[in-house]
Amino acid sequence: MAIVESLLQFPSTGTLLGALLLLLVLYLLSSQSKSQKERKEPPGPKPLPLVGNLLTLDLTRPFDTFFELSKNYGNIFQVFLGPKKTVVLVGYKTIKEALVNYAEEFGDREIAPSFRITNGKNGIIFSNGENWKEMRRFALSNLRDFGMGKRGSEEKIIEEIQYLKGEFDKFEGKAFDTTQPVNYAVSNIISSIVYGSRFKYTDPEFTQMVDRANENLRAGGSTSVMLCNIFPWLGLFLKNKKNVLNNILQNRQQMMKLINALQETLNPHDSRGFVDSFLIRKQNDEKSGKKDSYFHQDNLMLSVSNLFVAGTDTTGTTLRWGLMLMAKYPHIQDRVQEEIDRVIGGRQPVVEDRKKLPYTDAVIHETQRLANIVPMNLPHVTSCDVTFNGYFIKKGTTIVPLLTSVLKDPSEWEKPNSFYPEHFLDEKGQFVKRDAFMPFSAGRRVCVGESLARMELFLFFTSLLQCYRFTTPPGVSGDELDLKGVVGLTLNPSPHKLCAIRRS
Incomplete structure (x- = not known):
């Protein structure tokens, strides 16, 4: 009887199992709630099926829309470009922390379908992992060996400036488009480092190669190619994509x-440039029987292409912005030329003059800031799951470090949307560095050719302003030179012509 009473008091097996299941469910719900709290994703506008947030974006200038969205959603937010989640980082402090302090987590490159087709996993710009590390390391080492940031490059640039002046002089002060002569001149600098020699501006193979590369950069940032990267099947119908692929092939x-x-x-004991060095390394690896060498034909082609395109467009585009801004703001051009005349006179400007020309240096930096030629940066992708500033971001998520929000961050710049060289001058008129000056990006993916580009911009700009007065064509007001620019993979000045008038 006592046993029976004990059994009656003890819960049945079914009741016990039910209680255990209830406890398990409560535990799982509690854990899930805690996990969700710990893994809070960035906020953002609600996406629609399939198209995501595309209908809310200005696809011709997505960086402007992203900047506006940050006013509602903060410095870290997410949008859906079609079905693909993209996290946008906004403002100097946020982007610096991500790219510098979380360099490993945010350091990989997003390789869109259009670039995957043409690059595979090779080269410098659109590669990741060991291949990227090896190619970037080799490129940096060889660019330095062949004069990047050194006197060897300075001499090459000064020589090229004379050829560019000859091109400008052919127009005899009449209005012309600066695009081709400037791009050919800048391209010859990287060509002399990569191939070991410059090309004549009359060489059709050289000029066509430069023109095709620039055409691709414009097309590569177009709305149609952007949509093709989001919905790859659209590529079957896009003439634009076919033109890009044809240009790349040629x-x-x-x-x-x-x-x-x-x-x-090739002489293994006398390297003339980057290509020679790569070929020598490739031969040595083959002779030693090294397996899985990164020094193969595809990496050579893609690395040369990356250096050629990046070394031409970014500097050439910035220089053209600078000349256009001088024509738009003649009072600033007056001050630049007064400083050059007073400090340098008629001799050839050299890199050492930079510290003696604070206003000119400030104008060049302000040109880079306002020109904002890579407004969205090239997209990154997270290499692992990461919790950043309280938000959980999954591995493989596309990251857009919005560089325009750094260069025009209202908390960092007094007049973010105006051309104001005083951003880089102190009360005494001396040049001052600004932490939020980040036109070359930051962290692991900072531009390989930054020191070369800085040297080129200073020498080309100073030498041209020393010799020429840049004006709008007769009957055209400086107000008609707009600062909106034309969007591609880089932001180019809107089509315009300038007069380069020889100064007496």
Whole structure:
């Protein structure tokens, strides 16, 4: 009887199991709630099925929309470009913390379908992992060996400036488009480092190669290519994509021809440029039987292409912005030329003059800031799960470090949307560095050729302003030179012509 009473008091097996299941469910719900709290995702506008937030974006200038969205959602927010989640980082402090303090987590490159087709996993710009590390390390080492940031490059630039002046003089003060002569001149600097020699501006193979690369950069940032990257099946219908691929094919054929010519005259003991150094390293790896070497034909082609395109467009575009801004703001051009005349006179400007020309240096920096030529940066992707500033971001998420929000951060710049060289001058008129000056990006993916670009911009700009007065064509007001720019992979000045009038 006592046993029976004990059994009656003890819960049945079914009741016990039910209680255990209830406790388990409560535990799981509690854990999930805690997990969700710990893994809070960035806020953002509610996406629609399939199209995501595309209908709320200005696809011709998405960086402007992102900047506006940050006013509602903060410095870290997410949008859906079609079905793909993208996290946008806004403002100097946020982007610096991500790219510098979380360099590993945010350091990989997003490789969109259009770039995956043309690059695979090779080269410098659109690669990741060990391949990227090896190619970037080799590129930096060789660019330094062949004069990047040194006197060797200075001499090359000064020589090229004379050729560019000759092109400007052909117009005899009449209005012309600066795009091609400036791009050819700047391209010759990186060509002399990569191939070991410059090209004549009359060489059709050289000029076509530069023109095709610039056309691709404009098309690569177009709305149609952006949509093609979001919905790859659209590529079947886009003429734009076919033109891009055709340009790439033609340029690679031309580069292969140049590389083969260097291969035929290669001297392992006398490297003429980057290509020679790569070929020598490739031969050495083959002779030693090294397996899985990164020094192969595809990496050579893509690395040369990356250096050629990036070394031409970014500097050439910034220089053209600078000349246009001088025509738009003649009072600033007056001050630049007064300083150059007073400090340098008629001799050739050299890099050492930079510290003696604070106003001119400030104008160059302000041009880079306002021109804002890579407003969205090139997208990154998270290499692992990361919790950043309280938000959980999953591995493989596309990251847009919005560089325009750094260069025009209202908390960092007194007049973020105006051309104001005083941003880089102290009360005594001396040049001051600004932490939020980040046109070359930051962290692991900072521009490989930054020191070369800085040297080029200073020498080209100073030498041209020393010799020429840049004005709008007769009957055209400076107000008609707009600062909106034309969007591609880089932000180019709107089409315009200038007069380069020789100064007496």
